Amino acid sequence: MESRELHGRVARLHYQHGMTHQEIGELLGLSRVKVTRLLADARRSGIVEIRIHSSASPFDELEAALVGRFGLQQVWIAPSFADERRTADSVGMTGAQCLRALVPTSGTVAVGLSSSVAAIVPHVHAEPAPDLGFVPLAGSWGGISRGMNPHELALRLGTAFGARTYHLPAPILASTPEAAAAFRADPGVRETMQLAAGADLLIAGVGGMDPRSGILIDVLGRSEQRQLVANGAVGDISARFFDAAGHSVGGEVDERVVGLSLDELTAIPHRVAVSFGPHKVHALETALRTGLMNMVVTDVDTAKALTKAASDNRKSG
Amino acid sequence: MESRELHGRVARLHYQHGMTHQEIGELLGLSRVKVTRLLADARRSGIVEIRIHSSASPFDELEAALVGRFGLQQVWIAPSFADERRTADSVGMTGAQCLRALVPTSGTVAVGLSSSVAAIVPHVHAEPAPDLGFVPLAGSWGGISRGMNPHELALRLGTAFGARTYHLPAPILASTPEAAAAFRADPGVRETMQLAAGADLLIAGVGGMDPRSGILIDVLGRSEQRQLVANGAVGDISARFFDAAGHSVGGEVDERVVGLSLDELTAIPHRVAVSFGPHKVHALETALRTGLMNMVVTDVDTAKALTKAASDNRKSG
DNA sequence: CGGTTACCAGAACGGATGTTCAACTCATGG
DNA sequence: CCATGAGTTGAACATCCGTTCTGGTAACCG
Known part of the structure; x- marks a missing residue:
């Protein structure tokens, strides 16, 4: 610097x-x-700040359409580009705007697993908010971190906001249900999870079942994937897999997760999904339709696909 | 629009x-x-606002040098360009910054004759300040307005700030001392002049005696110019000519002016000169050295000439 | 002391941007 | 119905800007 x-x-x-x-x-x-x-x-670095004094978003109609279709609180849409990294950057920029609007000056923000949330970090230029906390809502995995581990996201977002950050010292997926129970029993883990459960705002990605669409899905073995799909899973939020009705699919994988349950997640009043890409549409549509999430940050292409999917559903269902 | x-x-x-x-x-x-x-x-139009989060001005040293040399309250310097209109635009932009910093939310700003003040107007994008007033400190001249008549400046600046504006319905230079006295006796004129005299902030140009350097100087006849120079005039502030000591040169021209006197001008606590160009240096240097003005907005070339003139004075005087 | 790495700097290129100009639209008035 | 003129438009051009690539420099290490 x-x-x-x-x-x-x-x-x-x-x-x-x-x-x-x-x-x-x-x-x-x-x-x-x-x-x-x-x-x-x-x-x-934010030394130069460009403000646009106009409330109009470039994709107003599409945002309004999604709000209406899914009964959401609010929607943010970024432009789509042929270059996926560029799209990710735009979605990140838009996510930063969303956070600027939603993040309170005190309280707690729960942060879930997401490749897109990572893209937000470089676009955050906020006044320090020392009474604010960022908490991971699930454990992490070991080995190389691709910048999207919950603990890393919470840490980097928290740092960008000049806020307190918390750590959940456990793997997101323990090797057995018993091991998971042991982790959950750890006082440090339990404390952080309680804090996350009491958050005002949740920000997380929504993963799909396609190996290309999620971070988590390809951590799981082939047979576990097949098992989940067989049980009706269409997507996940931080390793909590849900079916077409938005209910937990349960099963062995679910018992191995160290993190908030779907019920705990939906008890958080404001829940923002940050997610984009064709492989995510189905999972995202389900999460929004069933009310698992009540706000979304995505790109134009995904938004269009969502409205289309929604109207298809309406006709057939 | x-x-x-x-x-x-x-x-x-x-x-x-x-x-x-x-x-x-x-x-x-x-x-x-x-x-x-x-x-x-x-x-x-200000829909896009670019803020720079850094207190450093590009010409810090030069500003500090002028503040020190002349004992000024503050100095703003814009870059110089070969194209004079571009320089004027930059000075105008800088003047707008200066006003943003100095203009109170209520009270009165007295506006003097200046070609440079006109350049400020397009750069002002302020919240409406209905408790603020802009008052011309002198009358105007008839015929074609080149955008620098005091009444026009007060009106346009006031409009840009969303403030009240006042009018001084009289010529800046009456044809005889008696006519001037008659104008001053008019209740509307007197009221506006009293308001201007009680202003918190004064913003005006400083004219030189060279016909190219002032707006006013070429309104006067040849003989009147010669007379003023003979009486020691080196420049003027809104038709009030002053000598090398910063005192009024008096005389017939001075008696024909409808506007605040030099004493009234210097009774205003904050007095910003907006002026640039080689022909203005001498007048400006005098106005600053003698304390007629206690702040200045100018360009780099003029600023450098001012410091040079000041050190020359010191040596010789 | 040579090798290695990491970083910084500027030449050169290709794409992005700002401006000029001629053509056009659309009122208004003869 | 055409003449006039103010206001817009986009093609073409000239400049400006961002990125890539290569060479240089300095620090660290064997």
């Missing part, structure tokens, strides 16, 4: 006085490329 | 989601050029 002052100067000269990168470079004795980089840094 | 909503959408897609003008055009069914224009409008 270089001198904040230089970034501010360059940003002022460019954004306020309309000087070109070239001109600023000549004025301050820097190369044009250096100026370009300083400006990019300044935007990334 | 087209639908604010469309501007907001386009701005969000570009500034928040990083979409190119081309992509936005395709998404919304607009041409690329149209998108470019919408974005430019959005910035001009």
